[in-house]
Amino acid sequence: MTETTIKLQAFMSQAGIASRRASEKLIESGKVIVNGETAHIGQRVNPKTDTVICNGETITPSEQKRYFLIDKPIGVVSTTNDELGRKNVTQLLPKNVKERLYPVGRLDIDSEGLLLLTNDGELAQKLTHPKYEVEKTYHVFTKLNPTFNAIQHLRKGVKLKEGYTSPAKVERLSNDETGAWTEITISEGRNHQVRRMMERVGYEVEKLVRISMGPLHIDMLDGERVIELSEEQVQELKSDL
Numbered sequence: 585m586t587e588t589t590i591k592l593q594a595f596m597s598q599a600g601i602a603s604r605r606a607s608e609k610l611i612e613s614g615k616v617i618v619n620g621e622t623a624h625i626g627q628r629v630n631p632k633t634d635t636v637i638c639n640g641e642t643i644t645p646s647e648q649k650r651y652f653l654i655d656k657p658i659g660v661v662s663t664t665n666d667e668l669g670r671k672n673v674t675q676l677l678p679k680n681v682k683e684r685l686y687p688v689g690r691l692d693i694d695s696e697g698l699l700l701l702t703n704d705g706e707l708a709q710k711l712t713h714p715k716y717e718v719e720k721t722y723h724v725f726t727k728l729n730p731t732f733n734a735i736q737h738l739r740k741g742v743k744l745k746e747g748y749t750s751p752a753k754v755e756r757l758s759n760d761e762t763g764a765w766t767e768i769t770i771s772e773g774r775n776h777q778v779r780r781m782m783e784r785v786g787y788e789v790e791k792l793v794r795i796s797m798g799p800l801h802i803d804m805l806d807g808e809r810v811i812e813l814s815e816e817q818v819q820e821l822k823s824d825l
C-alpha cells in the first residue's frame with residue numbers, strides 16, 4: 585500500500601460526494617468510472633493522477649489533509665508569515681510540502697516545544713476551541729523556586745486582567761542552584777497565559793517548553809525537529825479527542 589493511493593470510497597467521501605457507505609453503493613451500481621473504466625469495490629485511486637467520474641460528473645479531489653508535529657525552537661514565530669520578516673514555523677516543514685498548513689495554537693517567539701501544523705480545520709478547532717478543554721502541558725523554568733503558596737495559588741486560579749484563570753495542574757519537577765522547573769497543565773489558551781500566570785505569583789519565566797497538547801506529546805518526535813503523523817496516528821488522535 586503506498587501513501588499516494590487511497591480507497592475509492594474514501595476519495596469520494598473526502599470530495600463530498602457521499603458517505604463512504606453510500607459511495608460503495610454507487611461503486612457497486614456501476615455509476616463510478618475510473619480512467620474510463622467502470623470502478624469496482626476495493627479499488628484504490630491516486631487523487632493526483634486518476635480521473636474519477638460519478639454519475640457523469642468528474643470528481644475534483646479535495647486537498648489532502650496533512651499533519652506535522654514540530655519541536656519549535658526559540659526565535660521562530662508560530663504564524664504563517666511575519667511582517668517583520670522573522671523565520672516562521674512553516675519554514676521548518678520539508679520543502680516538498682505543497683499544501684498550505686497552519687499552526688494549531690500559538691507558541692510565543694520565546695517559547696519552544698510541541699506544535700502541530702495542519703490544513704485540517706476541524707481537528708484544529710477541536711484542539712483549540714475552549715469548549716473542548718484540551719489540556720496543554722508546559723515545563724517552565726524560573727530562577728527562583730516557586731513557594732508552596734505560589735503553587736497553590738496557580739492551582740486554584742490567578743487573577744489576570746481579563747479575569748481568573750481556571751484551576752491548573754501544577755507540579756514541581758526539579759531545582760538546583762540555577763533555578764527550578766515546574767510543570768503546568770492548563771486547558772485554556774489565553775495569550776501568553778503561562779508567562780502571565782507565573783508573573784502574577786511573582787516569578788519571571790526564563791524558559792517555556794510545551795510538552796503536550798491533548799494526546800500529542802513531544803516524545804512522538806523522538807528527538808527530530810519535524811515529523812509527519814502517519815494515517816494511523818491521525819486516526820488515533822481523532823479518536824482520542
Ligand code: URA
Pocket residue numbers: 690691692693695722775776777778779780792
Ligand atoms: N503560555 C505562554 O505564556 N506562552 C506560550 O507560548 C504558551 C503558553
